[in-house]
Amino acid sequence: MIRAESLRRTFKAGRKTIEAVRDVSFDVAAGELVALLGPNGAGKSTTLRMLTTLLPPTAGSVHIAGFEAAREPRRVREAIGYVGQKNSSGENHRIRDELVTQGRCYGLRARDARRRADEVLESLGISGLAARTPGTLSGGQRRRVDIALGLVHSPRVLFLDEPSAGLDPRSRAGLWEQIQLLRREYGITILLTTHYLDEADQMAERIVIVDRGEVIANGTADALKADLAGDWMRVTTSDAGAARAAAGLAGRMTGISEIAIDGSTVHARIAAADAALPGYLRLLDQDSITVTRAGVRRPSLDDVFINLTGRRLEESGDAHETTADQPIGATHA
Numbered sequence: 001m002i003r004a005e006s007l008r009r010t011f012k013a014g015r016k017t018i019e020a021v022r023d024v025s026f027d028v029a030a031g032e033l034v035a036l037l038g039p040n041g042a043g044k045s046t047t048l049r050m051l052t053t054l055l056p057p058t059a060g061s062v063h064i065a066g067f068e069a070a071r072e073p074r075r076v077r078e079a080i081g082y083v084g085q086k087n088s089s090g091e092n093h094r095i096r097d098e099l100v101t102q103g104r105c106y107g108l109r110a111r112d113a114r115r116r117a118d119e120v121l122e123s124l125g126i127s128g129l130a131a132r133t134p135g136t137l138s139g140g141q142r143r144r145v146d147i148a149l150g151l152v153h154s155p156r157v158l159f160l161d162e163p164s165a166g167l168d169p170r171s172r173a174g175l176w177e178q179i180q181l182l183r184r185e186y187g188i189t190i191l192l193t194t195h196y197l198d199e200a201d202q203m204a205e206r207i208v209i210v211d212r213g214e215v216i217a218n219g220t221a222d223a224l225k226a227d228l229a230g231d232w233m234r235v236t237t238s239d240a241g242a243a244r245a246a247a248g249l250a251g252r253m254t255g256i257s258e259i260a261i262d263g264s265t266v267h268a269r270i271a272a273a274d275a276a277l278p279g280y281l282r283l284l285d286q287d288s289i290t291v292t293r294a295g296v297r298r299p300s301l302d303d304v305f306i307n308l309t310g311r312r313l314e315e316s317g318d319a320h321e322t323t324a325d326q327p328i329g330a331t332h333a
């Protein structure tokens with residue numbers, strides 16, 4: 001439904017040439033929800049603007065719903081909705097009037113534009129705001145109005161640039177509920193940009209990581225974590241000597257790719273660590289090594305980004321634990 005092929009975009013700033021997007025290629029299938037993730041200045045918005053015909057690429061091509069953007073920009077615009085980072089609604093117009101006007105701009109007849117305005121207000125849970133003006137709304141309510149404006153002409157593809165930026169966690173959660181509802185109701189294809197790792201992790205079916213104008217990873221959150229960061233087993237022993245012995249035993253297990261000792265704790269990287277941990281604990285038990293705590297650490301998308309770039313992605317949260325450490329009595333049996 002969306003195809004970005006070798007996209008490149010440069011800007012002139014005085015004598016300097018800025019390479020905002022160097023080489024971006026990816027596909028989004030019909031009905032998929034894909035997140036473009038990357039640090040500030042990575043080229044996410046520029047990519048989105050090229051995909052939505054707002055900006056011509058310096059090189060490369062865009063296909064949306066079977067139409068090539070450079071050849072048939074109008075057909076592409078009819079097929080898509082775009083919600084940029086800045087609010088697009090006029091401050092003093094009532095929300096419903098604004099939606100109707102937008103619908104008319106897309107060629108809907110007055111009656112259809114009014115019906116559609118009411119429909120999108122209802123599906124986004126903001127019918128109660130129809131007669132209000134944007135200036136009187138909260139950040140979360142405004143974002144929903146922006147999305148309603150992007151949906152009025154029933155697009156097949158929706159592009160959202162930082163839909164939840166600046167919203168408090170409750171408004172973010174509310175907005176996401178509505179986005180998921182839209183997908184269920186209309187089967188709409190969504191490509192969005194975000195800084196929020198947890199959001200991309202939980203909500204997107206696939207993640208395309210962009211850094212310095214290039215795609216550096218593309219896959220499901222689980223696949224990226226497994227391939228690029230890996231799970232870790234973590235076992236705390238009675239002292240540093242026991243930890244060294246435990247590390248030696250870990251080294252004999254198949255599939256271990258990295259071992260680190262931190263005081264009395266051993267960290268061992270292995271695929272599917274939750275399945276491997278019981279076997280490791282049995283080995284430790286056979287050698288009478290005392291284990292006081294054991295657990296599995298699943299990597300976060302931030303770990304993936306660090307592994308790929310050696311840098312942290314901004315606004316990243318800590319690695320979240322899918323299995324908490326369990327205290328273990330004396331020697332584990």
Ligand SMILES: Nc1ncnc2c1ncn2[C@@H]1O[C@H](COP(=O)(O)OP(=O)(O)OP(=O)(O)O)[C@@H](O)[C@H]1O
Pocket residue numbers: 011012013018019020021038039040041042043044045046047
């Ligand atoms: N019109 C422009 N003129 C000059 N440079 C630009 C222009 N638009 C973007 N850039 C530069 O291109 C690079 C990529 O910008 P872009 O907005 O695409 O990044 P982004 O990943 O969306 O960042 P953010 O997460 O901060 O929105 C940045 O260095 C930016 O300063």
